[in-house]
Amino acid sequence: MIDLRLLREDPDRVRASQRARGEDVALVDALLSADERRRSSGVRFDELRAQQKQLGKQVAQAKGDEKTELLKKTKELSDAVKAANAEQDAAAEEAQQLLLRIGNLVHPDVPVGGEDDFAVVETVGAPRDFAAEGFEPRDHLELGSLLGAIDTERAAKVSGSRFYYLTGVGALLELALVNAAIAQATAAGFTPMLTPALVKPRAMEGTGFLGQAAEDVYYLDKDDRYLVGTSEVTLAAYHMDEILDGAKLPLRYAGFSPCFRREAGSHGKDTKGIIRVHQFDKVEMFSFVDPADASAEHERLLGWEKQWLTSLGLPFQVIDVATGDLGLSASRKFDCEAWIPTQGKYRELTSASNCNEFQARRLSVRMREAEGGKVRPLATLNGTLCAVPRTIVAILENHQQADGSVRVPEVLRPYLGGREVLEPLAR
Template identity: 75%
Template sequence: MIDLRLLREDPARARASQRARGQDVALVDSVLSADERRRSSSTRFDELRAEQKQLGRLIPGARGAEKAGLLERARELAEAVKAAGTEQHEAAEQARELLLRIDNLVHPDAPIGGEEDFVVLERHGAPRDFAAEGFAPRDHLELGGLLGAVDTDRGAKVSGSRSYYLTGVGALLGLALVNAAVAQAVTAGFTPMLTPNLVKPAAMAGTGYLGQVEDDVYHLDKDDLYLVGTSEVPLAAYHMDEIIDAGRLPLRYAGFSTCYRREAGSYGKDTRGIFRVHQFDKVEMFVCTTPEEADSEHQRLLAWQKQWLDSLGLPFQVVESASGDLGASAARKFDCEAWIPAQGRYRELTSTSNTTQFQARRLNIRLRDAGGTRPPALLNGTLCAVTRTIAAILENHQLADGSVRLPEVLRPYLAGRELLEPAAAPVGARAAAE
């Protein structure tokens, strides 16, 4: 959540941020009103308690009618103190509940607008001209079938829509991507982490995933646990309720986990293939640093993402998301979008967000330096979302006969293999039935 003191001192900035996000501007004034009620009730409580203590010193020395009057006043004060304490607690709870509903303040450099108002910052590589090469590109699902790598028919049979199996070279390619991505992260100084896939409500709420995207989250009612949609959640919660010495920063973690998303609101989108699925593996970069270093660290995360996509030989563009397309926790976000030949457009493969002190404040994470304690800045960035990256590799590196040339960075993890070649028989339930 945002800093309540900042809200009091500069409410106009918070209102502007809410407006830029397309969120309720009046919520800012509701928080300020609840906070004023909390502060006034706190003052009233302190005044009554002071009078109560003073009265307690007078009663032992009083006699007769004077003592009776003091005792009567003591009873009145006891009731008033109790009522003031209740009001103080209720006002504080209301202020906190309202404050939790305000999204992070939009970074001053983020473009203003909605989903379509992103800004293209740079492009790397050029899409292949398949027409000049004399053949039409196949999409990743057709290629995956030819290679014996992807089986969505049996995935749907077993688990329903947006499900799949990675088989044979598809499974090996997925594992190679994970190992290569982790190797790059370790070289860059990240500590590898295998994270929990199940988290408590405090972790999910603390990272801001129980607000605008709650419908996209899987919840296990019997256990009151959530399946994570990204290892960002357990990585952010790793230091929940802890104080970190500033000398240890930055802390950089590379988390690997399976991710689960209901894909609510995506009806009819990307129903073919493995681009948008309910379950996928991902390597995620996560950083805890000082607020002063947050912007620079954000650029470093983006640089590592570009390095990764360059190593895979994928044409891609870097875009900055507009204010109305930011997640609740993100103050600023960059996406790397790879060219997908069969779709003839760029699609998101990686994303990196600066959540400033927003998540740390919600998770009660603090850093300690010479000035005392304060919330650190937390940042996250996808390094490799396996299924989307497989789709991009198959389509961009395909050959006319359905073979796929492997990027050099992956070959050591595939026993030196340079080429994926069509299998003797395609995979899929329909193919098996034929």
């Protein structure tokens, strides 16, 4: 959540951020009003409590009619104290709920607009010219069938649409990707983590996934638990309600987990294949840092993502995501989009977000400064290293050969028994 002091001191900045996100600007004024009522009722409560204590002393010393009159005043004052306390609690609850609905302040350099208003930061590598090589590229589903790697038909029979089986070399390719991604992250100083897939409401709300993204979240009503759409949730909440030693920052974790998304707003999009699915596995990077180092850490996360995609031999572009597509928690987000030959366009493979202090405030994750011992919120950042199914799509389509075989990126070969090519099954 945003800092309430900043809201009081510079509400126009918060209004401008909400406007840039395409979100309700009126929330800012509603929050200011609730916060003022909370503070004024708090002052009133304190004044009445002081009067109550003073009156108690007078009652103890009074006698006769004077005491009777003072006791009457005591009852009236007690009712007023209860009313002020109730008003304070109600205003505080209203302010808290409004505060949870306001998005992080967007970075001033983020392009303003919706999903298609991103800015291209960099293009790495060039798409292959399949025409010059003398053949028409097959899509990942056809390649997956030839290789015996992907089965969506039986998955639909068992689970419904937007599910898939990875079979044979497809399953091996996932395991290779996960192992190679974890190896890169570990070499970069990340602690590998296997994280839960079910979380309590506070963890989901604390990371910002119960606001505008709530429709994409699976909820188990009987257990009051949520299925995570990313291990960002479990990694962010790992140090919930803790004070971390600032001298030991940054803390970096690489989480591997299954991810679940309802894809509620994607009707008609990517209905075939495994680009947009309800369940998938992912390796996610997560950093806890001093807020002063957040921007530099954001660039580092992006650098590790670029290193990963380059090692896979994939042509890609880096985009600065527009304000309306940031999500509630991110102040700024860079996506890496790989070229998908049969679609003739770039598609998102990785994402790196700087959330500054936003999630830490919601989850009460703080740091103790090395000098002076001051306790304050820290900053959190997250970055996808490998979303498995989309990465498989990009590898199959970009590294395919005319006979339906697929060249294996060198970085994955040690995890595939040295195999250099995935061969079609004999028919």
